[in-house]
Amino acid sequence: FFFFFPPAVAEVKLRDDQYTLDHMRAFGMYNYLHLDSWYQDNVYYVDQLGRVMNLSVTLDTALQKPREVFRLPTDLTAYDNRLCASIHFSSSTWVTLSDGTGRLYLIKSGKRGNSASEKWEIVFNEELGSPFIIAHSVSVVKSDMHSVAVLLLRVEKDELDTKGSGFHITLEWVTIAEISKEGDHRYEIFKRRVLQGKSVPHYAAIEPSGDGLMIVSYKPFKFMQDEDEKLEENDNAKATNEKKDPLYYWQQTADDVTITVHIPQDITKDDIKVRFAPDNICVTLKDQPPLMEGKLYSSVDHESCTWIIRENKSLEISLIKKNEGLQWPELIVGDTRGEFIMDSSQCSEITESLMHLTSEVMNPNPEKENPPCNAQELEECDAFLEDSASLCRFDGDTLKVTHVINLGSNQYLFSVVVDPREMPCFCLRHDVDALLWQPHSDQPENMWEHIATFNALGYVQASKQDKKFMACAPDYSYAALCECLRRVFIYRQPTPLSTVLYNRKEGRQVGQVAKQLVATLEANDPILGFQATSERLFVLTTKTLFLIKVNSGN
Numbered sequence: 196f197f198f199f200f201p202p203a204v205a206e207v208k209l210r211d212d213q214y215t216l217d218h219m220r221a222f223g224m225y226n227y228l229h230l231d232s233w234y235q236d237n238v239y240y241v242d243q244l245g246r247v248m249n250l251s252v253t254l255d256t257a258l259q260k261p262r263e264v265f266r267l268p269t270d271l272t273a274y275d276n277r278l279c280a281s282i283h284f285s286s287s288t289w290v291t292l293s294d295g296t297g298r299l300y301l302i303k304s305g306k307r308g309n310s311a312s313e314k315w316e317i318v319f320n321e322e323l324g325s326p327f328i329i330a331h332s333v334s335v336v337k338s339d340m341h342s343v344a345v346l347l348l349r350v351e352k353d354e355l356d357t358k359g360s361g362f363h364i365t366l367e368w369v370t371i372a373e374i375s376k377e378g379d380h381r382y383e384i385f386k387r388r389v390l391q392g393k394s395v396p397h398y399a400a401i402e403p404s405g406d407g408l409m410i411v412s413y414k415p416f417k418f419m420q421d422e423d424e425k426l427e428e429n430d431n432a433k434a435t436n437e438k439k440d441p442l443y444y445w446q447q448t449a450d451d452v453t454i455t456v457h458i459p460q461d462i463t464k465d466d467i468k469v470r471f472a473p474d475n476i477c478v479t480l481k482d483q484p485p486l487m488e489g490k491l492y493s494s495v496d497h498e499s500c501t502w503i504i505r506e507n508k509s510l511e512i513s514l515i516k517k518n519e520g521l522q523w524p525e526l527i528v529g530d531t532r533g534e535f536i537m538d539s540s541q542c543s544e545i546t547e548s549l550m551h552l553t554s555e556v557m558n559p560n561p562e563k564e565n566p567p568c569n570a571q572e573l574e575e576c577d578a579f580l581e582d583s584a585s586l587c588r589f590d591g592d593t594l595k596v597t598h599v600i601n602l603g604s605n606q607y608l609f610s611v612v613v614d615p616r617e618m619p620c621f622c623l624r625h626d627v628d629a630l631l632w633q634p635h636s637d638q639p640e641n642m643w644e645h646i647a648t649f650n651a652l653g654y655v656q657a658s659k660q661d662k663k664f665m666a667c668a669p670d671y672s673y674a675a676l677c678e679c680l681r682r683v684f685i686y687r688q689p690t691p692l693s694t695v696l697y698n699r700k701e702g703r704q705v706g707q708v709a710k711q712l713v714a715t716l717e718a719n720d721p722i723l724g725f726q727a728t729s730e731r732l733f734v735l736t737t738k739t740l741f742l743i744k745v746n747s748g749n
Contacts, residue, residue: 202242203737204723205271207279207295215360217350220395225279225328226664228724228735232615233287234308238726238733239264240740241280245271245294247315250740251308252731261740265302265315267294278326283345284615286334290315291345297326301343301371301382319371319382325349330366330396331619335405342372342385344405350395359393366390366399366416368408368591388594392416397584397607400618402636407597408589409634411607411621415585418594441534443487449520452495454512454533456486464504469512471497476527478512489527493518588642598642608656609665611727613646620646622667624653631671647671650709652686659684664725666732672746675732677725683734685712685745714743 209223231237236252245267251259271277271294278295285291287307292300301319306312327347334343346366353363372385390410398411410416443456458467462480470477473494478487494517502512526533584607588598606624611631613620618634629652633644649667652674656662659676667674677683689707696705716722716734724735732743 202244202246204735205241205243205245205280206723206737207277210276213350215350215362217360217362217364217395221328221348221350221364222278224663225281226724226726227279228726228733228740229282229284230612230726230728230733231284231307232612232669233284236728236731237308238740239282240724240735241267241282243271245269245280247282247292249307249313250733252742264304264307264313265292267292267300269294269296269298271295276326278328281328283329283332285332285343285345287615289334289343291329291332291343293327293329293347295326295328297322297324299323299329299345299347299369321384323347323367323369325351327367331400333401333403333405335403337405340372342370342405343382344401345369345371346399346401346408348395348399364392364395364416366392366396366410368401370405389419390416390589391419398586398610398619398621400610400634402591402618402634403616404636406591407636408591409586409618409636410589411584411586411602413584415587416589418589420594442532443526444534444536445526446536446538447516447523450516452514452516452523452526454487454514454526456510456512458504458508458510460508462508467502467504467510469502469510471495471500471514473497473517476512476514478510487527487530489530492523492525492528493521586643588636600643606653608653609667611667611669613669622649622665624657627651627654629653629656629674631667649674649686650689655684655686663722666725666727668727668729668745670729672729673727675725675727675745677722677734679721681716681718681722683714683716683732683743685714685732685743687712687745712745716741 204227206227207222209218213222227240229239231239234251237249239247239249241247246263247265248261249264250261267280274296280295281293283291288304290302290304292302299321300317303316303318305314327349330346330348332343332345334341346368349365349367350362351365353361356363366389368388368390369384370386371382374381374383392412392414394412394414396410396412396416398409400409402408443454445452445454456478458480466481468479474491475489476487476491477485479485496515496517499515500513502510505511583604584602586600586602587596589595590597602623608622608624608629610619610621613633618636620631620633622629622631629649630645631647633646635642635644656665656676659678661678662676663679665674665676671688673685673687675683675685687710689709691707692705696708697703698705716736718736718739720736720738722734722736724733726733730744730746732745734741734743
């Protein structure tokens with residue numbers, strides 16, 4: 196099915212001053228079609244007249260034309276530097292909306308998807324600075340107080356960045372709360388916080404409770420503080436960064452360990468107490484707290500250990516190792532106040548022991564050794580644009596990072612809402628497959644749950660050089676991707692076969708087969724929006740909305 200509509204989608208093309216990769220990711224690859232996850236098969240888009248248009252699919256035989264549910268009060272054509280309008284559905288009755296000029300609307304919509312009960316009413320609208328798009332929003336009720344938390348994404352000029360792109364990314368976390376004043380209920384901004392980073396996040400979402408934030412990005416984000424907090428943090432950083440001389444120096448041979456400690460001029464032999472134990476050492480000067488104390492890395496022959504005072508007022512302690520030949524990586528377990536000094540003979544021994552790992556030629560002895568990893572064996576589609584991304588969780592109260600996970604080579608693919616009451620899921624490439632992860636902010640022991648696998652999708656999508664959007668069904672029955680023009684690829688999950696099929700090469704019966712479908716759209720306009728539901732794919736071009744039936748209903 197497809198719908199043709201005369202007022203085209205309100206596409207905003209990149210300007211000449213929006214030339215970076217981050218501008219392209221944030222705005223050039225923006226998905227103009229918005230899926231309302233609270234209601235099945237319900238999509239929205241904004242047209243050039245500033246109308247929010249809705250298409251609800253109830254029965255295949257009774258497809259209605261897109262209908263207007265709201266009209267933006269601003270004349271969008273009057274703004275030269277605007278971004279695309281953006282929508283996010285915070286709950287089953289609340290919507291956040293941006294017109295792309297820097298104005299945020301909070302809308303009470305009533306129950307959507309039904310023209311009888313749906314009535315969009317503005318309860319808050321305010322200019323919030325430079326233009327932004329809405330990345331995410333949640334509706335929260337705590338102690339009978341209702342609030343909506345919104346995440347606003349901006350790409351801003353950075354005058355201090357002379358070596359990079361000249362821009363930075365900000366995520367502004369705005370909380371709008373219902374305030375009661377003298378019997379008058381109104382919504383006002385309750386809190387504004389800003390995070391800053393150097394790359395557009397792949398994924399950014401507020402937790403359902405409104406207490407935290409999760410971000411997947413190539414470069415890290417951090418909260419920007421007030422001036423007072425900055426000064427305090429700088430003072431702390433200075434105190435930490437001041438270079439302190441080591442408290443002691445130590446060396447080792449295969450048989451013993453020698454420790455050298457500098458002591459004050461007025462200290463005599465009688466002021467020093469050194470206590471040796473098989474696994475511990477304690478050094479005190481006069482009646483002061485212990486200068487050195489703790490568990491040794493390995494056992495010593497404590498009866499043979501000695502100490503003397505050298506002429507240069509340094510205390511020298513000799514420990515005899517019980518396990519001869521064992522190299523100690525540290526002296527006292529967990530103590531970082533000392534510095535290990537390695538002599539030249541030890542350096543040459545270590546170098547010699549590592550020589551076999553390096554070579555001038557690719558494989559010096561192919562008969563004897565396995566060939567080293569050859570990057571030339573990797574296919575072009577296996578190369579990632581970025582080294583590695585990380586997943587960070589920020590606490591809303593302390594504004595500090597509580598969890599950091601380095602995703603390594605697990606390339607981020609897409610996000611999808613499986614349950615609108617939970618955070619959006621994100622899909623990562625794991626070797627050739629694609630794995631879907633559901634964040635659970637309220638379960639510290641199981642904060643990221645693996646909920647689905649799409650076999651070979653990681654490999655297949657990598658070969659699609661022209662891909663623009665990826666998605667999957669909320670019931671995981673299929674995954675799909677579209678190119679910039681016309682073509683849509685659908686990858687179904689494996690299903691049992693009704694007939695017997697044998698794999699001749701391996702001589703075994705095949706029980707399940709996964710099917711791939713390719714749809715070619717009858718349109719020459721670029722694809723601007725792409726959304727998947729359990730039964731259908733919605734594909735939006737400038738003037739046409741296509742519906743592709745993928746699964747038949749129960």
